[in-house]
Amino acid sequence: MIEVNIPDVLAEVTAAFERYEVALVRNDVAVLDELFWDSPHTLRYGATENLYGIDEIRAFRAARPSAGLARTLGRTVITTYGRAFATANTEFHRTGSDRTGRQSQTWMLTPEGWRVVAAHVSFLA
Template sequence: MERDLPGVISEVTAAFEAYERALVDNDIEAILSFFAPEAVRFGVADHQTNIEEQARWRRTQSGLPPGRFLKDTTIHAYGQSTAVVTTMFGYPSHDVLGRQSQTWVRLPTGWRIVTAHVSVI
């Protein structure tokens, strides 16, 4: 299996950066568009097992605090159709760092998150 093919890394990086912009902008429809219909997401205090559950949950949430930053982001690709993204995130007004991991799969509709996990240290 080929790993970390430059073209795949570039595509997933672009998708991940677009997802982050949507998250920071609290663009719920855009956020949801990055997830596969059957995606499972574990959050800090929540859990969704498909896109419908995530849509209901997201619509009850307020936006992120200002100044979100990422650090130690890694993207590794496995073949042409699977990638794993991990990163740490924080906010200037909080002392706590969070962790985020996502598995991205190339589907007919493009790169989509199929599993996601968010936690705090």
């Protein structure tokens, strides 16, 4: 049976998720790139783009505008499964917009630490 939300694992993933969020709103591309698994198997479905592999994700991040990234999170749910796999899901709102955004991340423990292996960002209509 897989243990869910082992306290120390949940704390590690929560810290990695929070580090990602700070890097996202500051547009700290180096940290964002670090926290995605350096693999051609990594994918990110964005609000307007589908990115396959770390090279496409890095190119997107390098070209993305750095303005208007601040947001408020709500209903964040982080769940760990065993000691090497986790999901993080959150809703978000950007200043000046009434749309609700959603972000899902799948995290995996690698020799380098916790890394996002798949992500999806979308908005409710």
